[in-house]
Amino acid sequence: MSKIKVILTSIVCLIGINSYSQTSLFNQQMQVGFEEKQGQYVDLNVKLVNEAGDTVLLKDVINKPTILNLVYYQCAGTCSPLMWGISKFIDGVDLKLGKDYNVITISFDPTEGIKLGINKKASYISTMKKKEEAKNWQFFVSDSVDIAKLTQSVGFDYQKVNDQFVHPTGLIALAADGKIIRYLRGIEFLPFDIKITMVEAAKGKIGPSINRLLAICYGYDSKGNQFVFNVTRVSAIVILFIVLTIFLFLALSRIKIHKKVSK
Amino acid sequence: MIYQKDTAEPSYLDYKGKYKGIFSWIFSTDHKRIALLYMFSILTFFAIGATLGLLMKFELIAPGRTIMSAQAYNAFFTLHGIIMIFAVVIPGLPAVFGNFLLPIMIGAKDVAFPRINLLSWYLYVTGVSLVVISQFTGQGPPDTGWTFYAPYSFRTAGNMLPAVFGAFVLGFSSILTGLNFLVTIHRMRAPGMTWLKMPLFPWTLYATGWVQLLATPIIGITLLMIVAERTLHIGFFDPTLGGDPLLYQHLFWTYSHPAVYIMILPAMGAISEIITTYSHKAIFGYKFMIASVLAIAFVGYFIWGHHMFTSGMSGTALYTFSLLTFIVAVPSAIKVFNWIATMHQGSIDLQTPFYWAMAFLFVFMIGGFSGLILGSLAANVHLHNTHFVVAHFHFIVFGGTGFAFFGAMHYWYPKITGRMYDTRWANIGLVLFFIGFITLYGPMFYLGFKGMPRRYYDYDEVFHAGNIVSTMGSWVLYSGLVIIVINLFASLKSKIKAPSDPWGGKTLEWTIPSPPPVENFEEIPTVTKGPYNYS
Numbered sequence: 082m083s084k085i086k087v088i089l090t091s092i093v094c095l096i097g098i099n100s101y102s103q104t105s106l107f108n109q110q111m112q113v114g115f116e117e118k119q120g121q122y123v124d125l126n127v128k129l130v131n132e133a134g135d136t137v138l139l140k141d142v143i144n145k146p147t148i149l150n151l152v153y154y155q156c157a158g159t160c161s162p163l164m165w166g167i168s169k170f171i172d173g174v175d176l177k178l179g180k181d182y183n184v185i186t187i188s189f190d191p192t193e194g195i196k197l198g199i200n201k202k203a204s205y206i207s208t209m210k211k212k213e214e215a216k217n218w219q220f221f222v223s224d225s226v227d228i229a230k231l232t233q234s235v236g237f238d239y240q241k242v243n244d245q246f247v248h249p250t251g252l253i254a255l256a257a258d259g260k261i262i263r264y265l266r267g268i269e270f271l272p273f274d275i276k277i278t279m280v281e282a283a284k285g286k287i288g289p290s291i292n293r294l295l296a297i298c299y300g301y302d303s304k305g306n307q308f309v310f311n312v313t314r315v316s317a318i319v320i321l322f323i324v325l326t327i328f329l330f331l332a333l334s335r336i337k338i339h340k341k342v343s344k
Numbered sequence: 345m346i347y348q349k350d351t352a353e354p355s356y357l358d359y360k361g362k363y364k365g366i367f368s369w370i371f372s373t374d375h376k377r378i379a380l381l382y383m384f385s386i387l388t389f390f391a392i393g394a395t396l397g398l399l400m401k402f403e404l405i406a407p408g409r410t411i412m413s414a415q416a417y418n419a420f421f422t423l424h425g426i427i428m429i430f431a432v433v434i435p436g437l438p439a440v441f442g443n444f445l446l447p448i449m450i451g452a453k454d455v456a457f458p459r460i461n462l463l464s465w466y467l468y469v470t471g472v473s474l475v476v477i478s479q480f481t482g483q484g485p486p487d488t489g490w491t492f493y494a495p496y497s498f499r500t501a502g503n504m505l506p507a508v509f510g511a512f513v514l515g516f517s518s519i520l521t522g523l524n525f526l527v528t529i530h531r532m533r534a535p536g537m538t539w540l541k542m543p544l545f546p547w548t549l550y551a552t553g554w555v556q557l558l559a560t561p562i563i564g565i566t567l568l569m570i571v572a573e574r575t576l577h578i579g580f581f582d583p584t585l586g587g588d589p590l591l592y593q594h595l596f597w598t599y600s601h602p603a604v605y606i607m608i609l610p611a612m613g614a615i616s617e618i619i620t621t622y623s624h625k626a627i628f629g630y631k632f633m634i635a636s637v638l639a640i641a642f643v644g645y646f647i648w649g650h651h652m653f654t655s656g657m658s659g660t661a662l663y664t665f666s667l668l669t670f671i672v673a674v675p676s677a678i679k680v681f682n683w684i685a686t687m688h689q690g691s692i693d694l695q696t697p698f699y700w701a702m703a704f705l706f707v708f709m710i711g712g713f714s715g716l717i718l719g720s721l722a723a724n725v726h727l728h729n730t731h732f733v734v735a736h737f738h739f740i741v742f743g744g745t746g747f748a749f750f751g752a753m754h755y756w757y758p759k760i761t762g763r764m765y766d767t768r769w770a771n772i773g774l775v776l777f778f779i780g781f782i783t784l785y786g787p788m789f790y791l792g793f794k795g796m797p798r799r800y801y802d803y804d805e806v807f808h809a810g811n812i813v814s815t816m817g818s819w820v821l822y823s824g825l826v827i828i829v830i831n832l833f834a835s836l837k838s839k840i841k842a843p844s845d846p847w848g849g850k851t852l853e854w855t856i857p858s859p860p861p862v863e864n865f866e867e868i869p870t871v872t873k874g875p876y877n878y879s
Contacts, residue, residue, distance in 0.1 A: 312565070312569065313591070316561070316562070316565045317562075320561045320562065321558075324554070324558050327523070327526070327557065328554075331526060331527065331531070332530070
């Protein structure tokens, strides 16, 4: 292995491990990272090849809140740990995959065939508890033109270096209409964070109604890459509620107190 | 006006209840006795706070160390601030005069929750005790200033937790008092006393009650978050734990700016009562006075950001907070205009409380105008954290609340004690107090404008002259204060008994004997006319 190749491989690993803690990582030669486009829409006309070998449009796949996972199946770096992280949260989250939300994994390497994806899926499902449910985790490949459209529309900036890719590591949460809701960086995710994100993406329309309350009580800390209890918001709501209740009680009821008290 | 008959019922001072001696006070649920408990507590803490201030000013008489070290100076201004803000000016007028007079002025026998009223005082004493204990325990007294700014408040070796917890307990006391007053005003007004027949002092207590109820929990939660951060290392405000120091400033000032209105609104109410009584004329623009009280309380919630102009906020936030700061000056100005219009063509009786009210108007306007200078973004960058801010703050808080407090004290003294005070000594005390006040705080505007920063025990020689004048002013002010307090205490032995209505006041408290009987009214009065009926 040449000296340059060793250095580049090291960069790949370092970026894979560290990119989740940064908004974007800039190298002198390359721009790699998530260029956050929250509130914008993914290109829904991207063509994908599914596990059956059929060509489908992305808009046919995203019909509910969706976790979009961009990897390449032969990645020697962080893609496998990332997909392992997905399998863990699918097992942990109390939402039903395929019913409440979708997880789709798309290879951004146009040279890869769907067979690689099918094998990956099988290997992860074999380790999971929710084996039946996990079958709804969908794997895709695509061609270079559609991959470019897709990655550009979600701000997934990556570079090919020899036969490897330098790329950001994380997940993109999408609403059912393709709106980009949030970037979840890293390789491991708390089921709770996924749940709140999906509830947020569905505008509270999935799962029990308590979830809506959770979405209000928790806010996403982009630096810590997780949802945190929003103590100020909750306190403000509680204070306002109590004060409003007292005001309404005093203003609307007509009881007079003229009691004689013991001194 | 219908005066209540002199009844056989003893006054609240002579009443023999279940307990005797000191216990007849600290176990009493009579709002009047609780008011006096507050008064003596607050005067005690005020004496401590004023002495600390006097010593700080002495330290500043010359550059370098004079009588204390830098660390001692830091501890002094911290304790001075905490005591004066949390233990004196915030509870001052509501807890003392509100407790004593609110039920009487609305024709009630007591507040709605007498036992909670007593609990408030217990909490007050506990909270202040914790703050004082923090000075003598742990690794040294707190040195953060009364604002407890993060992240320093988490890193200082000073004994922060008892001080912060003490302020938290004081917050509870304030909330309970506010709640009690709100329920009392809503539920216990005498028959016929509609909202628009209620005197202005209860109106200001009403607005203050809502501010206490809505704003004080914010500081309570914030202080708990400090405790959690220091003890459990949960990152709220400390950047090293992932917290945000700016969040602390926002939360702190979201409470502490409305707290200025907890201090000043009842002061405005007392001044309204004094001016109308000694002008022998109905208050000018009664409804506008009420509207301006409510407007100040409401807008006061949205201007906290002007304390943070140099802390780092977006341009939009800066402009908005600056604009709102100017807007809140409008209802304050309405009140000043209306007070002056009330005096116009009035039959003015020049008594000590009236002089206090005039002094209040003078210093309050200086405080208000200097507040507008600080509310201007460009000027603020230069003046932030200088003595100009200290001067403005004291003109508003000490000048506003303090002058109104002493004015109210002299106004209602005959009603509370049943005795008349020595007017000559009262006036001498006032003159010294006023001259001392202007001499003490006036130079601070100049010093701040020239760039002298606040909270330093040392300064450059260029600031020396201004500091000498200021320190000498503190001696004059303190002398005036001593004369005022001695005169009021000495007058308790006065042979001149106060009549029911020594000043010709028209509100309900002047219809009952001085001092008031235990139950205030033999019969609950029926109100048929407005509060300032001089026709």
